[in-house]
Amino acid sequence: MNQHSEFPRIKPGTMSPRDWVKVLAQYREPNQLRSLFELAVTFGPFLLLWGLAWWSMSVSYWLTFGISVLNALFLLRLFTIQHDCGHGAFFKSRALSDWVGRVLGVLTLTPYAVWRHTHSVHHSAAGNLDKRGMGDIHTATVEEYNEMPRWDRIMYRLYRHPIILFGFGPSYLFLLQNRIPFGVTDKAKYWISAMGTNLTLVVALVTIWYFGGLAPIFLIFLPSTILAATAGMWLFYVQHQFEHTNWDHEEDWQLHDSALHGSSHYVMPAVLQWFSANIGIHHVHHLYSRIPFYRLTEVLRDQPELDDASNHMTIRESIINARLHLWDEKTKRLLSFAQARTLYG
Numbered sequence: 001m002n003q004h005s006e007f008p009r010i011k012p013g014t015m016s017p018r019d020w021v022k023v024l025a026q027y028r029e030p031n032q033l034r035s036l037f038e039l040a041v042t043f044g045p046f047l048l049l050w051g052l053a054w055w056s057m058s059v060s061y062w063l064t065f066g067i068s069v070l071n072a073l074f075l076l077r078l079f080t081i082q083h084d085c086g087h088g089a090f091f092k093s094r095a096l097s098d099w100v101g102r103v104l105g106v107l108t109l110t111p112y113a114v115w116r117h118t119h120s121v122h123h124s125a126a127g128n129l130d131k132r133g134m135g136d137i138h139t140a141t142v143e144e145y146n147e148m149p150r151w152d153r154i155m156y157r158l159y160r161h162p163i164i165l166f167g168f169g170p171s172y173l174f175l176l177q178n179r180i181p182f183g184v185t186d187k188a189k190y191w192i193s194a195m196g197t198n199l200t201l202v203v204a205l206v207t208i209w210y211f212g213g214l215a216p217i218f219l220i221f222l223p224s225t226i227l228a229a230t231a232g233m234w235l236f237y238v239q240h241q242f243e244h245t246n247w248d249h250e251e252d253w254q255l256h257d258s259a260l261h262g263s264s265h266y267v268m269p270a271v272l273q274w275f276s277a278n279i280g281i282h283h284v285h286h287l288y289s290r291i292p293f294y295r296l297t298e299v300l301r302d303q304p305e306l307d308d309a310s311n312h313m314t315i316r317e318s319i320i321n322a323r324l325h326l327w328d329e330k331t332k333r334l335l336s337f338a339q340a341r342t343l344y345g
Contacts, residue, residue, distance in 0.1 A: 017256035017261070020256070020287055023303065024288035024299065025288065028089070028288065030090055031292075032091065035090050035091055038081065038277075039100070042074055042077045046075060053216075054220065064215075065223055068224045068227075071224045072224040072225075072227035075224050076231050078108060079108045079110070079228065080276060080279050081104060082108060083279070085101030085112075086112070086116040086120075087289045102193075105197055109174045111198075113192075120135075126240060126258055128247075137165070137236070138156075138159065142329070142335065142343075165237065166234055181193065238266055238313065238318040239263055239264050242334065243334050246262030247329075256287060262286075264283065265283050265312050265313065267280065267312055279293065281296040281297070283306070284306055323336045328340065
C-alpha cells in the first residue's frame with residue numbers, strides 16, 4: 001500500500017487498457033459531501049458574479065463585460081459538473097444526478113437528456129472510423145478527403161478552420177443547434193428535454209429583459225455563454241485531436257485501447273485545471289467515465305503509470321495540433337492538409 005491511498009500501485013508496463021478498468025473501478029464512488037461542496041463553490045460564485053455584473057452596469061459597461069468574462073470560467077465548470085452528472089458520476093443517486101444535470105443544462109443551454117445520449121454515443125464509439133457522426137468532431141481520413149468532390153473538400157476545410165470551429169461554431173452549437181434535438185428527433189423524450197430547456201430559458205431571458213432590459217442579456221448572458229462555449233469546444237477538440245491519437249475501423253477497433261490511447265492528457269496550469277474540473281485527464285475519464293472529476297487526480301497520484309502516458313499534451317502542443325485535420329490510416333497519425341499533400345500528392 002502507498003502512503004496516500006488504500007489502492008496499490010501498479011508496476012509499470014504490466015497492465016493492458018482492459019486490465020486498467022478493474023483498477024479504476026475502485027475510484028468510482030462519489031463522496032456526497034464533496035460533490036455538494038464542488039457544486040456550491042461553482043454555482044455560488046456564478047450567481048454572485050451575475051449579481052455583481054448586473055450592479056456594475058450602473059458604473060461601467062466595460063466593467064460589466066469584464067466580470068462576465070470571468071464568470072464564463074464558472075459557467076464552464078458548471079458544464080463539466082453537468083458532464084459528470086450525465087455519466088452518473090457526481091452523486092450516488094442517479095435521479096439526483098439527472099435533476100442537477102437538467103437544471104445546469106438550462107444555464108449551459110444544453111438539453112440534458114439529448115446531450116447525455118449523444119455523449120454516451122461518443123464514449124461508446126470514440127476512435128471508431130465506422131461510427132463517426134454523433135457527439136464528435138468530424139474527422140475525415142486522407143483517402144476520404146482525396147476522393148471528395150472539390151466542393152466537399154472546400155466545405156470540409158471550412159468546417160475544420162479555427163475561425164469556424166472555435167469562432168462561429170460554439171455560438172451556433174449552443175445558441176441555435178441545441179434548441180432542436182438533432183440526430184434523435186424520432187424520440188419524444190428528447191423533444192421534451194429540448195423544449196423543456198428552451199421554455200425555461202425563454203422564461204429566464206424574458207424575466208431578465210423585464211427587470212433590466214437588453215443590456216444584461218448582451219453584456220452578461222451572451223459574453224459568458226459564448227466564451228464558456230468556446231472554451232468547452234476547444235477542450236473537447238484537443239481531447240481527441242492530436243498527432244498520435246487512435247482511429248481504427250470496426251474490425252480492428254478496441255473500446256478500451258481507443259479510450260486510453262485515443263484521448264489526451266491535457267496538462268494545464270492548476271487554475272485552469274480547477275475551472276475545467278480535471279477534464280484534461282481525459283484518458284482516464286474515457287477509460288472509466290464513472291469516476292468523479294475530483295478523484296481523477298487521485299488516480300494519477302496512486303497510479304503514476306497512467307500519469308506517464310504517451311498522450312501528454314501541453315497548451316503549446318495543443319495549439320500546434322490544431323493544424324492537424326486528416327487521419328492517415330497508413331502511418332496511424334493525424335496530419336495537416338499540407339502534410340497529406342506532401343505525402344500523397
